[in-house]
Amino acid sequence: xxxxxHRLLIANRGEIAVRIIHAAQALGIRTLAVCSEADxxxxxxxxxxxxMVIGPARADQSYLRAELILEAAKQMNAxxxxxxxxxxxxNADFAQAVxxxxxxxxxxxxxxxxxxxxxxxxxxTAQAAGVPVVPGSDxxxxxxxxxxxxxxxxxxPLLIKASAGGGGRGIRIARDANELAKEFIIAQSxxxxxxxxxxxxxxxxxxxxxxxxxxxxxxxxxxxxxxxRECSLQRRxxxxxxxxxxxxxxxxxxxxxxxxxxxxxxxxxxxxxxxxEFLYDDATExxxxxxxxxxxxVEHPVTEAITGVDLVQWMIKVAxxxxxxxxxxDITINGSAIEMRINAENPAKxxxxxxxxxxxxxxxxxxxxxxxxxxxxxxxIPPYYDSLLAKIIIHGQTRQQAFERAITALNETQIExxxxxxxxxxxxxxxxxxxxxxFDTGTLEVWLPENLHKLIEKEKDDALxxx
Numbered sequence: 001x002x003x004x005x006h007r008l009l010i011a012n013r014g015e016i017a018v019r020i021i022h023a024a025q026a027l028g029i030r031t032l033a034v035c036s037e038a039d040x041x042x043x044x045x046x047x048x049x050x051x052m053v054i055g056p057a058r059a060d061q062s063y064l065r066a067e068l069i070l071e072a073a074k075q076m077n078a079x080x081x082x083x084x085x086x087x088x089x090x091n092a093d094f095a096q097a098v099x100x101x102x103x104x105x106x107x108x109x110x111x112x113x114x115x116x117x118x119x120x121x122x123x124x125t126a127q128a129a130g131v132p133v134v135p136g137s138d139x140x141x142x143x144x145x146x147x148x149x150x151x152x153x154x155x156x157p158l159l160i161k162a163s164a165g166g167g168g169r170g171i172r173i174a175r176d177a178n179e180l181a182k183e184f185i186i187a188q189s190x191x192x193x194x195x196x197x198x199x200x201x202x203x204x205x206x207x208x209x210x211x212x213x214x215x216x217x218x219x220x221x222x223x224x225x226x227x228x229r230e231c232s233l234q235r236r237x238x239x240x241x242x243x244x245x246x247x248x249x250x251x252x253x254x255x256x257x258x259x260x261x262x263x264x265x266x267x268x269x270x271x272x273x274x275x276x277e278f279l280y281d282d283a284t285e286x287x288x289x290x291x292x293x294x295x296x297x298v299e300h301p302v303t304e305a306i307t308g309v310d311l312v313q314w315m316i317k318v319a320x321x322x323x324x325x326x327x328x329x330d331i332t333i334n335g336s337a338i339e340m341r342i343n344a345e346n347p348a349k350x351x352x353x354x355x356x357x358x359x360x361x362x363x364x365x366x367x368x369x370x371x372x373x374x375x376x377x378x379x380x381i382p383p384y385y386d387s388l389l390a391k392i393i394i395h396g397q398t399r400q401q402a403f404e405r406a407i408t409a410l411n412e413t414q415i416e417x418x419x420x421x422x423x424x425x426x427x428x429x430x431x432x433x434x435x436x437x438x439f440d441t442g443t444l445e446v447w448l449p450e451n452l453h454k455l456i457e458k459e460k461d462d463a464l465x466x467x
Contacts, residue, residue: 001322004028008106008316009073010044012084013063015374015390016296017044020082023312025049032076034069036062038382043374050076057384063087066094070101080104080319086386089295090117106319107272108294116268116292120163120201126289129267131260134279134288136203147184147202148177154202160184162191163199170194171237173205203290208440209279211239212246212287214261215303216274217314219324223265225258226307226331229299232441233428235351240421240444241428243338244302247399247437248282257287262328264289273300273315282440298341298391301372305337305395336399338406340425342373342415343387347424347448348455354419355383364412368395368405381418389420399437403429423455 008024009032010017021031021044033048038057045051052072055062062068064087073081081098083089083106096110107113116122120140123133137150140163151158151174160183162170172187174180184200192198211234215226230246231239245254261276275293280286300311309326318324345351357380363371373390381389392409396402407429410422428434431447 001317001320002028003317003320004030006030006079006320007032007077009034009069009076009078009081010048010084011063011069011081012087012089013039013042013044013374013385015372015388016084016086016298018047018374019372020084020312021047023310024082024316027313027316029316032073032078034063034072036384038384041380043376043379052076057382059087059385066091066097069094070097073098073101073103078103080106080316082106082316083295085295085298090293092117104319106315108268108270108274112268112270113294116274116294118163119161119165119291120199122292123201123289125268126264129264131264131289132287134203134206134290137201140199140201141184144181144184147180150202151177151180154204156180157205157207159203159205160187160200161203162187162195162197163201164195164197165191169237170200206279206281206288208283208442209281210246210248211277211441212249212257212280213275213277213293213297214258215297215300215311216261216265216270216276217309217311217318217324217326218265218268218270218272218274219318219322220269220271222324223262223268223270224324224326224328224331225262225265226303226309226311227258227333228254229302230437231299232439233434233444234441235444235448237441239299239341241338241340241425242299242302243336243399243402244306245333245336246280248280250285253280253285253287260287260289264292271318273311279441298388299339301370301391301393302337302339305370305393306333306335307331308334335395335397336402337393337395338402340392340394340406340410341388341421342390342392342413342425343421344381344389344418345387345421346419347421348452351421353383353387355381355387356418357381358415359417360414361416362412362414364392364409366405366409366412368402369393369409370395375415389415392425400435403435427451427454 031048033051054068088094092110092114098105157175160172172183188198210232229244233241344354370393394406
């Protein structure tokens, strides 16, 4: 199929905007960038075929303003819009507005986004498709009385979760009835403030669980899975370090889990790239669906590394009408891959943001190394947005080889002028428990205080270099 007549507007910034631009240009598609005043000199603005400033630095006055993006699309004669991740990527109203404007939304339709974006509705949808879910309430809980009644079935400890939540936000833990009475009111207030809806539901809290997610891809008619990613190393429910495939799953469990995910995607008639997230209990080998992300994920490169499939290109191609030509039998796992998120943060001081100007930048070279970034020498990192600077993706024929290559890559990487989370990743890669894959979603929160002294010493060394 010839895509050269299309003009793709990227409604995002940073490394994902660069990633989409490269994918689209490889397909012969003209790329259109929108940016804030703070991003006029950014790499996406330089790489795109055309660029338009749509508003001030603050995201709520630029990247989160759907009407400004749609007006830019009209002025630039766009035919399609890719939302990337974050910002408006899972906003059903925006997806519908794109279609209503006569444009193509690169992602699932608004109904699917809305259906799976409501966490309580997503649970019901998964159950109807035969996918196991964590024991929880039957839909949303409106009152404390109903919550107390539901808790008798769900059992303690439990989570109070915002139905419209995402990114680890809108979640409270209750270990008994007294905590439930206190946390329920707080959870409703936080959900209302963060997401505009105070709707919550209850879910059993599995204390020692892994966070496993399955990548799926569909064209609206057919859907396949591209195996799973291990995303258990998290800080405040935000992912820090990801790998594929998960070192915890047997071949039998992997097949069962991934087939369930593909079944749900098929039931949704899913169009585009999406991710189904599961909790996995090592002790019982049980897995439970928790939510779906109807967009490309930050960690998608590890899946691309082990499968050889370009997920962003396929998102674009199916959105523009090309049927998915990949069959499930075509997807195999080749080796092991890890992704390290490099943020402009100081892990030795509570991950305090570290914006500023880059004075020197050097990326590693070598087999199995991929860098996804929007950085360049002299770039001024703005303080207005997410602190993600780059993703260092490492592929090896074995997990051990991937870890060894990752250590070498970090040692060869130089980012001067700001402090970053690289010292954290160096410490993680050399930790015996991490190397042995002996961890769960709570591990990093315990690990950090115990290893803080190492990060502080590393910060002192880095400070001598960066200042």
